[in-house]
Amino acid sequence: MSFLLAQFLSGLAQASSLFLVASGLSIIFGVTRIVNFAHGSFYMIGAYAACWVALTVDSAAGFWGGIAAGALAAGILGAVMERGLLRRLYRSPELFQLLATFGVVLVVQDAVLALWGPEDLLGPRAPGLTGRVRLWGQPVPLYDLFLMVLGPVVFAGLWLLFHKTRWGVLVRAATEDREMTAALGVNQSHLFTAVLFLGCLLAGLGGALQIPRGSVNLHMDMAMVVEAFVVVVVGGLGSVGGAFLAALLIGQLQAFGILIFPEITLVLVFLVMAVVLVLRPYGLLGRPPVEARGGEAGPVLRPAPPWAGWMAAGGVAALACAPLVAGDYALLVLTETLILVLFAASLHLLMGPGGMVSFGHAAWFGLGAYAAALVFRHLGLGLAVGLPAAPLLAAAGALVAGWFCVRLSGVYLAMLTLAFAQILWSVAFQWTAVTGGDNGILGVWPGGPFAARWAYYELTLALVVAGVVALRRVVFAPFGWTLRAGRDSPLRAEALGIDVRRHQWMAFTAAGAFAGLAGGLDAFAKGSVFPTHLDISTSVDGLVMVLLGGVQTLAGPLVGAVVFHGLETEMLRHVPYWRAVLGGIIIVLVLAFPQGIVGALSHRFGRSRDS
């Protein structure tokens, strides 16, 4: 019994820091409607800065000063990000804002690496709070008690700030209705900068306070941003009280989950999120979002002119001849690029015509890859069975997940897709007996007639071209029209006899199948499958490829995949700090081409929108 109590207290301490970070994220989203992917980066900055100050000035003043410095540094950098970057993007589609903050994630990762090196930092213990007290016979770290108190204190402080100050009232008003607040003469510009400062300050504080509890490392940004998203989504976007409640829930879940189901602690959190979202689609204390006014409609999609079709056919023919001149390494790169093209094209079906943003498309890519690898490892069967199994298993998974996902929209939908991807990732990671865990499954080579690199390349080319052509046809076929209709106006679509959800569900499954095919191809191309196939960075890669190319164009994802893979793998492999360079390029591209590369080109040179 007393042991459970200690576990409970540890969960409370965990909840406090979760709450700090998540409340910041929630406040930023509430007011600016920007999903700040870089929130974990500010958490990491806070931790590193605090740790550095505390280690440099080795005293109590150094420790507490470091905490303050970490929080302030994060807050100031958040304000700088708002002034320099986000400010220019408030009118862009929300996905571009997301992409821009993802660029910041990459830049911050390398900046931190450059400043503090790749080694984990171990911060000092909190002076005066190093001991333990015995509560009901169990030792409880004093620092945990301190955190436990701090969480509610910050919550109370935020409540006072938002309910008792003029500034706080303005923030709440802007959260309710941004346009109306602006129309009433509130200077949004200062308000937004201040909100970013506050939100990032809280993230930095959360990070700084973590230094006595664990190592400070370069992976803490992504780990935290995913957890903070879960808390925010479970609590309800924009609701600080919801974030508090959800942080308590998730903190306890982690504390007790590790006792009861040590193998599936990772799954547990995402399962709870999925359940909450299905039962309460807007989170525990959230409300349906107010539709922002003045959203601009995308351009009308028109079939490409015949010459473009001939050019594409010529391009494919040229690619088919590539083995005549290219070496094995070049062919591998081409194979990988083709696979990414199919992956991006499948995601585009969801995001473009479907209007459904997925943060977890890697789930289906990875599921396909694992299907191929598992068939190989456990049944001893090769490509002939493994490759067809890939899209089938992925489609089956997407069919199940899709049933839940299409009940939601916008950021909530995106988070639920992420939840499913994370669940699959944790299964792959923790179910070592079947999946090999972190060591993955090796030796998955195509064998037989496709053993040669060139032969497998030709197979990949054929399947990818078939997939891309099918995905393209579908957009102009009745099914694609139906999806676009449901995206443009669900109200009208339903009034015209269209079951919008059902069609979205079918699209979700189809997109999963194509991503699974890409995953299966990838497994045999590389000969190995790891949990990274399923992880969030793979999903983000897909998002970046689609957004880079342009969501509302059909060639966009193809160009995006080629550009992204080219940038990431080939050019930047030899550049130190390639992440920062890639992040910088993404930021510049977003600022220069808010409609994506292809979108911008066709806007510049193409047919005008109103013929």
Added chain:
Amino acid sequence: MTVLSVSGLAKAYGGVQAVRGVSFTLAAGEMLALIGPNGAGKSTCFNMLNGQVRPDAGSVKLLGREIAGLPPRAVWRLGVGRTFQITATFAAMTVVENVQMALLSHHRRLLGWWRPAARLYRDEAMALLERVGMGAQADRPAAVLAYGDLKRLELALALANGPALLLMDEPAAGMAPAEREALMRLTASLAREQGVAVLFTEHDMDAVFAHAHRILVMHQGALIAEGTPAAVRADPQVQAVYLGSGALFGGGAA
């Protein structure tokens, strides 16, 4: 022939009884206007008729078949077209594509995934657009249309399934007077020539009194009067509700 027969329709939002016991019938070829001050419950009534809002009580019969509680898409399949007070069209599609979309749904051709949709039912869609006077704008994106044109596009969409009943929520709001009159005349001819039963709400009393065969007056969720335009205009209760607006009394002179 009775197309629509409504009885005892009711809906409450929290403590507010938005619609209380509304009953009426509508015959084929008839133009029935539903009028009343803002907040009288007209739109709630409309939304219950096409399934967007589930009634708390009451029955809605379309050609003798109970449709209360069915979702909008099922109601549409049974032959009910509707236009929205705030237009709802597919912004990133062209005008003719919008109508083709409606026709694809009507002909249950939504699942095709290979043959381009652009060629399907284009002629039929163009014919509908010509009817509402939108033929010249067929290839413009719906996103760039003027408001009055959107209203006409909505009418074309509502007609795509050859409806027995047409629900028009403020069909002419936001249109220029000449356009408005043309749209109402077009609607009247649909009722007359094709026997479509039309139920419409409208704030413009000129349009109501010029075109409605019968008028229902709603106030605070209940019907307070029903009858021919002349009878409704003479009704003292209606005059009390509208007193001061002048709308009803100016109608005859205009």
